[in-house]
Amino acid sequence: MSSSETPPIAAGDVLTPIEAAALLKTTVGCMQSWRKRGTGPVFVRPPGAKPRYLRSDLMAWLEANRIAPINND
Numbered sequence: 313m314s315s316s317e318t319p320p321i322a323a324g325d326v327l328t329p330i331e332a333a334a335l336l337k338t339t340v341g342c343m344q345s346w347r348k349r350g351t352g353p354v355f356v357r358p359p360g361a362k363p364r365y366l367r368s369d370l371m372a373w374l375e376a377n378r379i380a381p382i383n384n385d
Contacts, residue, residue: 314358321366322350324367325364325366325367325368326356326364326365326366326367327364327367327370328355328362328364328365329344329362329363329365330342331365332365332370333365335370336370336374337365347363353369353370353372353373354366354369354373355369358377
């Protein structure tokens with residue numbers, strides 16, 4: 313595999329909404345709300361199936377939404 317190729321996705325890297333919510337320490341309802349508003353992590357919706365999340369996308373979304381504390385000293 314060359315350095316420009318993405319590594320293959322392992323079965324354990326594809327998460328259900330329940331698994332994704334647990335990883336993010338939130339609820340499935342919150343995940344659904346984020347999907348509807350377009351504010352949450354990217355997801356995949358296979359034809360005829362429920363949404364799925366890639367673990368790497370969840371981690372990237374968390375990293376992109378980090379907020380540094382304000383120093384009021």
